[in-house]
Structures are given as structure tokens and as C-alpha cells.
Amino acid sequence: MHRILLVEDNEMNRDMLSRRLQKRGYEVLIAVDGQLGVEMAQAESPDLILMDMSLPVMDGWEATRSLKAAPETSSIPVIALTAHAMSTDRERALEAGCDDYDTKPIELPRLLGKIEALIGGNRPVRVENNS
Amino acid sequence: MSELPKPIEEHVQHTLPRKLLHDLRTPLSHILGYSELLIEEMQESGNVEFIPHVEKIRKAGRELVAMMTENFSSK
Numbered sequence: 001m002h003r004i005l006l007v008e009d010n011e012m013n014r015d016m017l018s019r020r021l022q023k024r025g026y027e028v029l030i031a032v033d034g035q036l037g038v039e040m041a042q043a044e045s046p047d048l049i050l051m052d053m054s055l056p057v058m059d060g061w062e063a064t065r066s067l068k069a070a071p072e073t074s075s076i077p078v079i080a081l082t083a084h085a086m087s088t089d090r091e092r093a094l095e096a097g098c099d100d101y102d103t104k105p106i107e108l109p110r111l112l113g114k115i116e117a118l119i120g121g122n123r124p125v126r127v128e129n130n131s
Numbered sequence: 132m133s134e135l136p137k138p139i140e141e142h143v144q145h146t147l148p149r150k151l152l153h154d155l156r157t158p159l160s161h162i163l164g165y166s167e168l169l170i171e172e173m174q175e176s177g178n179v180e181f182i183p184h185v186e187k188i189r190k191a192g193r194e195l196v197a198m199m200t201e202n203f204s205s206k
Contacts, residue, residue: 010157016164023171083156084149105160105196108167 002119003027005046007037007063008081009055013104017050020108026115034058038066041073047119053082053093061096068097077118081106152199159199163192 004026008014018028029044031037034055041049049067053060060080067073080093083104093101100114166189173182 012161013157013164016161016168020164020168020171083153083160104156105163105192 001025001027002047003029003044004115005029005031005037005041005044005049007031007034007049007055007060008052009033010052013052017106024112034060034063037063038073041067041076042070045072046076048115049076049078050115051078051080051098053080053084053089061092064093064096064098079111079114079118155199156196159192159196163189163196166192 002025004021006014006018006021006028008017008030009032014030014032018030021028029040029046031040034051035058037049037051037055038058040046051060051064055063058066060082064078064080067076067078077099078097080096080098080101081104082089082093082101090101099118102111102114166185169185170182170189173179173185
């Protein structure tokens with residue numbers, strides 16, 4: 001089972017996204033700020049990180065730079081999630097080291113496609129989705 | 132009517148729409164995410180009676196996102 005670390009400070013977004021990912025066979029680890037996200041990535045070595053960018057304590061850009069600078073976490077794919085939807089926001093996330101970028105509101109099939117492209121193979125169980 | 136000072140004009144034309152777009156996306160994420168989750172759970176449980184109603188909420192939410200994207204994304 002693939003493990004995804006979700007770094008998200010908004011409780012409803014955490015609840016909603018973690019439940020939907022778990023339904024599709026992913027194990028979801030949770031961190032509520034950027035600093036905790038970095039610490040949990042170092043301790044748990046998840047297969048992929050979903051990183052909200054507007055986070056307390058340490059924002060997603062700084063957390064991603066920190067993860068990509070550390071040898072033990074540099075190879076973990078990071079997908080930036082943000083409610084900012086300008087083209088400059090995408091460029092900023094990629095410059096910080098994110099491997100991909102998606103905007104809120106999440107379109108789950110699109111996000112799952114990005115997750116599967118980065119994790120590769122071993123496609124998890126699918127749940128029918130109307131979105 | 133006199134022209135707005137440049138910093139205010141910049142704020143009205145660029146900063147406000149950007150902030151509004153961001154702030155609207157968070158509650159819209161909740162509306163869309165939970166309506167989609169509800170639809171999934173109703174499908175799984177076979178309790179399909181209310182799916183068309185929740186689908187209307189989801190569709191309205193997606194229309195709002197499309198309107199926001201169309202009106203603000205180039206600002």
C-alpha cells in the first residue's frame with residue numbers, strides 16, 4: 001500500500017481528502033503545518049507528499065525547499081496544492097522544488113492521475129466517481 | 132471623475148481579485164469535496180435516493196469555479 005503524507009492546516013480539507021484517498025487504497029499520514037510535515041517526511045519516508053502551500057509555522061514553499069535539500073527526503077515526490085490559481089503560483093511552486101502542482105478545489109481524478117504518474121505502477125483500488 | 136492613484140488602481144485591479152479568488156476557493160473546496168464524498172458514500176451504501184440532489188450542489192459548485200476561473204485567472 002502506498003503511503004501519502006498530506007500536509008494541510010485546514011481541518012475540512014484534511015478530512016475530506018484523506019478519506020477519499022483512503023477509499024482508493026492509499027495510507028494517509030497527516031501533518032498540520034510545514035515544520036511537522038518536514039519532520040514527518042524524515043521519520044516516515046512516505047511515497048509522496050501532498051503539500052498545501054499556505055501553512056502556519058513553515059509555509060509549503062520553505063518546507064519543500066527543506067525536503068529537497070535533505071538527502072533522505074530529496075527523492076520523495078511533492079505535489080503542491082494551493083487555492084492560488086495564477087500561472088505564477090505554479091512557477092513558484094516548481095521553483096521551490098515541487099514535482100507537480102494542483103489547484104483547489106481538488107478535482108480528484110486529475111489529482112489521482114498526478115499521484116499515479118509520480119508514484120508509478122501498482123494502481124490502487126478505484127472507487128466510482130462522478131466528478 | 133478623477134483617476135484613482137496608481138497604487139489604489141493596482142490594488143483594485145489585481146490584488147483584490149487575486150485575494151477574492153483565493154478566499155472563495157477554500158469554502159468552495161469544502162462544498163465540492165464533501166458533495167463528491169457524499170455521492171461516493173451513497174453509491175457504496177446503495178442509498179441512491181438523494182444522489183441527484185447532492186449532484187445539483189456539486190454541479191453548482193463547479194459552475195462557480197468555472198466562473199471564477201474565467202473572470203479572474205487573467206488578472
